[in-house]
Amino acid sequence: MSKIGALGYALLCVLHKGPLTGYEILQRMRKPVGYYWTAPQSQIYPALARLTEQGLIDHDEEPGPGPRPRKTHRLTPAGRDALSAWLTQPAEPPAPRDETILKTYAQLAADPGGMSTFYQGEIVRLRNQLADYQAQRDALIGTGAEEPDHPAFGAYATLTLGCRSLPVRIEWCEWLVAQMAHRRPRPD
Amino acid sequence: MSKIGALGYALLCVLHKGPLTGYEILQRMRKPVGYYWTAPQSQIYPALARLTEQGLIDHDEEPGPGPRPRKTHRLTPAGRDALSAWLTQPAEPPAPRDETILKTYAQLAADPGGMSTFYQGEIVRLRNQLADYQAQRDALIGTGAEEPDHPAFGAYATLTLGCRSLPVRIEWCEWLVAQMAHRRPRPD
DNA sequence: TTGCTCATGTAAGAAGTTACATGATTCA
DNA sequence: TGAATCATGTAACTTCTTACATGAGCAA
Structure with a gap:
């Protein structure tokens, strides 16, 4: 299985309390989570697709407002396990850029x-x-x-x-x- | 003229006190400057070449220990001007990733x-x-x-x-x- | 003879940014 | 009519990371 990367874990974190659409995740990346982790919209949708491929999240589809279906993503048991294992591992000190x-x-x-x-x-x-x-x-x-x-x-x-x-x-x-x-x- | 980018300014900052070789800059990027800005070796050499092309730094060459000459880089007047202009401009709040x-x-x-x-x-x-x-x-x-x-x-x-x-x-x-x-x- | 320091560079790939693109609904 | 919100995606580009590559001098 390919590896996850910080952005992937960030998305799992955002989903830990319950299912959200990509758009809702994007908003969390501005407001509560955005204070310590951000990602632009163009990064989020491909990352969600990768996590789905890896079986860490899945989603329901409903007809959406635009041309594409609206997807509500949730953690799978595998995703929850991956998240909880990652949480307790030591964080590598980030490359500071201030x-x-x-x-x-x-x-x-x-x-x-x-x-x-x-x-x-x-x-x-x-x-x-x-x-x-x-x-x-x-x-x-x-x-x-x-x-x-x-x-x-x-x-x-x-x-x-x-x-x-x-x-x-x-x-x-x-x-x-x-x-x-x-x-x-x-x-x- | 093409634009400079944060890494370029970081290098100008490191050079503000006097001339250094790329290798010495690399060490500063670990020890004193590395606490708030880092860059790996592979980023520094191409960035120095770009700054040289832009006329913001120049260098002396001496025969070096390895196959390539050792270069000692220093700010040009244009580089010093670019640095001092940048320093007083408001810093854009960095994308937090903690x-x-x-x-x-x-x-x-x-x-x-x-x-x-x-x-x-x-x-x-x-x-x-x-x-x-x-x-x-x-x-x-x-x-x-x-x-x-x-x-x-x-x-x-x-x-x-x-x-x-x-x-x-x-x-x-x-x-x-x-x-x-x-x-x-x-x-x- | 193995490994460290000095010293410079390149290549491949991952991650991040900015901009484009679609289209319904709601509100002023 | 025009802008904002909801909702998803792609393309082009820049930046950053990890690894490779060379080679002298010196010390254990």
Whole structure:
């Protein structure tokens, strides 16, 4: 059997709570799951076809709104087994690719005023993200999602990480704004 | 002129402090820069060739140890301009791909004991990473790198972020280990 | 003589991005 | 009438990963 790949497992994860259409998966890849895993539409449909071929998911078909049938995908027992086996295996540390930190490393090659504006923009973006995370987390509090056996506990836990790590990053940007004020304007 | 791409800018960043050979760049992509940007060897050499074609870097050649000449690359004025212009532009939020958080989302589909072991493994890995960051950051303290005009300030600032954000993540994993102890073992 | 470091490159394939394409229904 | 939502797919392209390939000098 051919191997699955991170995207395949991501789709199995999204399906772990129940059947969804490709379109619904796509939406989850924006809203709750998209905070830690994303994939564009063009990747999702071929990947679903591969997983179906591998017997890890299957689907019902109904006549859809467009020219093609609407498919509702669900995990097969084999898919559920593959998922649960993968979940407990150590995650390989991801290749980090963070443009903001990269820019910070080379920050001396740019004008301090420009960098300050850059970090201020980051702060705005991060604060908006934090507000979004907090709103969603607040909506879960009191629903039982804080209990680890609750179906929404996974979502609650991921939002908790976001709500704790974003402030650290915001403070770091604020510190850098302050530091930029102490830099001399470009000595060439 | 063709466009540059994130990898190209990453290479310009690595070269901002002075000339390096491809091999040296490769090492930076493991050690100081690799914490927030990585690229394998097979990507670096073609990318350097592209940047050279675009006139953003150039190089000296000396006879090398192997069959090919050893090249020492440096930023051209055009390269330095391209870099400094890019640095101050807002960074597009990166497509997040974090296996650990993804696993947490679907955590209910696995055995709590297995997940607990998983998070304990993460804790070990993160603690080692933190120790590494702290050692490198400590080595910079007292050298003047804390001043924003110092050539090592960029490295100092990136390490500072690592030293502040890793503990948050470690605590989160510890919290999850505790939560897993409260989960009922899988009803199959 | 086996393996490591220095030093550069290529090839094949997987994964990810951007854009195109269809077509019904609903809402302003 | 025009845009958004639902719903599925393909094509072309770029980027990233894994593996191969060469070869000198040095150390155990």
